Amino acid sequence: MSNEFSGKTAIISGAAGGIGLALAEALAQQGMNIVMGDIDAAALAESGDALRAKGYKVLTCALDVTNYAQWEDVVSSATAEFGKVHMVVNNAGVGGTPGKIEDTEHETWQWVMDVNVMGVLYGAQACVPAIKAHGEGGWVLNVASMAGMMGMPYAGAYCASKAAVVSMTESWFAELQPHNIHASVLCPAFVKTRIHESYRNRQQKYAVAAEKRIDKEKLQAGAKAASMAVESGIPASMLAERVVEALVSKQMYIYTHPNYRKVTAGRFKAIDKAFVDSEQSPTVGHLINDDIVTF
Ligand SMILES: NC(=O)c1ccc[n+]([C@@H]2O[C@H](COP(=O)([O-])OP(=O)(O)OC[C@H]3O[C@@H](n4cnc5c(N)ncnc54)[C@H](O)[C@@H]3O)[C@@H](O)[C@H]2O)c1
Structure with missing residues (x-):
C-alpha cells in the first residue's frame, strides 16, 4: 500500500x-507502524497482541501520560524500533466524576x-522535536471532545480540560505549519x-482521603446519566474511519457528530452578540476602529 501514511x-x-485502540487499528490499516502507550498494562498487552495477530507492526509501551520521563522513553523506544516518529495521537483522557462545583474533590x-x-502537552513536547528532526513533516492529533466546544453543568473539570486541548491545538496549528506538521483536534460527542x-x-x-470523599450517593445520578449517554454513542471504529478521512483532507477541527452543529452555532451567536454589546458600550465602544494587536 502506498499513501501518505x-x-x-x-x-x-x-x-x-x-478510541485509542480504534485509531491504532485504522492507522495500521493505512500502513503505519503503531506505538501504543497506555497506563493499563494488562489491557495494553492484550490489545497489542490482537493487532499483531492481524499482521500489523506494533510496539507496546508502558505510559502514564502525566509522567514526562515515560513519554521520553516511548519516543526513544519508537525511534529504536521504527527509525522515525511522524505522528503523535494525544488520545488518553479521563472523564472525572460529574457533580456539583462544591462536590468535586480537588484531587x-x-x-x-x-x-x-x-x-x-507532554506528548507534544516529547514527540514534536522527534517529528521536526527528520524534516519529512507529520501530524499532531489531539483528542478533545464536543465538551471542549461547550460548557456543561456538572462537568466543569472535563469541559475546561477539553477547551484547553482545543485552544492548544489552535495555537500549535499555526506554530507547526512551517514545519509541515499538521495539527488537528478531534471533537466527538458520545x-x-x-x-x-x-x-x-x-x-x-x-486518591482522595476517606474523610474528604464525596458521598457516593450524591454522585450516582451524574454517573448514571454519563453511562447512558456513552452507551448511546457511535462505535469507535466509525469514529476512526472518519478521522483518517479528515486527516487526508487536512482538516483542523475534526467532527464526528454533524448533528451537534446547532450547539456550536448557538454558542458562536452568543459570543458575537456580546461584541455587539461592547460596541454599544459608552466606556469601550470607541475602540471599534482600532488596529488588532497580535504577535
Ligand atoms: N467516549 C466518548 O464519548 C468520548 C467523547 C469525546 C471525547 N472522548 C475522549 O476520547 C479519548 C479516549 O477516551 P475513550 O472514550 O476511548 O475512553 P476509554 O476509557 O475507553 O479509553 C481511554 C484509555 O486511556 C487510558 N488512560 C487513562 N489514563 C491514562 C494515563 N494517565 N496515561 C495513559 N493512558 C491512560 C485508559 O487505560 C484507556 O485505555 C479521551 O481523551 C476522551 O476524553 C471520548
Whole structure:
C-alpha cells in the first residue's frame, strides 16, 4: 500500500482500548507502524497482541501520560524500533466524576487536568522535536471532545480540560505549519467506550482521603446519566474511519457528530452578540476602529 501514511510511525496514548485502540487499528490499516502507550498494562498487552495477530507492526509501551520521563522513553523506544516518529495521537483522557462545583474533590479536578491537559502537552513536547528532526513533516492529533466546544453543568473539570486541548491545538496549528506538521483536534460527542469508567485507571497520587470523599450517593445520578449517554454513542471504529478521512483532507477541527452543529452555532451567536454589546458600550465602544494587536 502506498499513501501518505504508509511506512510512517504513529505514537498513540491511551491505545489499550476505546478510541485509542480504534485509531491504532485504522492507522495500521493505512500502513503505519503503531506505538501504543497506555497506563493499563494488562489491557495494553492484550490489545497489542490482537493487532499483531492481524499482521500489523506494533510496539507496546508502558505510559502514564502525566509522567514526562515515560513519554521520553516511548519516543526513544519508537525511534529504536521504527527509525522515525511522524505522528503523535494525544488520545488518553479521563472523564472525572460529574457533580456539583462544591462536590468535586480537588484531587479529582487535578487528575482530570493532569491527564487531559498536561498529558497532551507532554506528548507534544516529547514527540514534536522527534517529528521536526527528520524534516519529512507529520501530524499532531489531539483528542478533545464536543465538551471542549461547550460548557456543561456538572462537568466543569472535563469541559475546561477539553477547551484547553482545543485552544492548544489552535495555537500549535499555526506554530507547526512551517514545519509541515499538521495539527488537528478531534471533537466527538458520545462514542461507545469505557470513558464513564475512567476511575478504573486512576493513579494512586490522585486518591482522595476517606474523610474528604464525596458521598457516593450524591454522585450516582451524574454517573448514571454519563453511562447512558456513552452507551448511546457511535462505535469507535466509525469514529476512526472518519478521522483518517479528515486527516487526508487536512482538516483542523475534526467532527464526528454533524448533528451537534446547532450547539456550536448557538454558542458562536452568543459570543458575537456580546461584541455587539461592547460596541454599544459608552466606556469601550470607541475602540471599534482600532488596529488588532497580535504577535
Ligand atoms: N467516549 C466518548 O464519548 C468520548 C467523547 C469525546 C471525547 N472522548 C475522549 O476520547 C479519548 C479516549 O477516551 P475513550 O472514550 O476511548 O475512553 P476509554 O476509557 O475507553 O479509553 C481511554 C484509555 O486511556 C487510558 N488512560 C487513562 N489514563 C491514562 C494515563 N494517565 N496515561 C495513559 N493512558 C491512560 C485508559 O487505560 C484507556 O485505555 C479521551 O481523551 C476522551 O476524553 C471520548
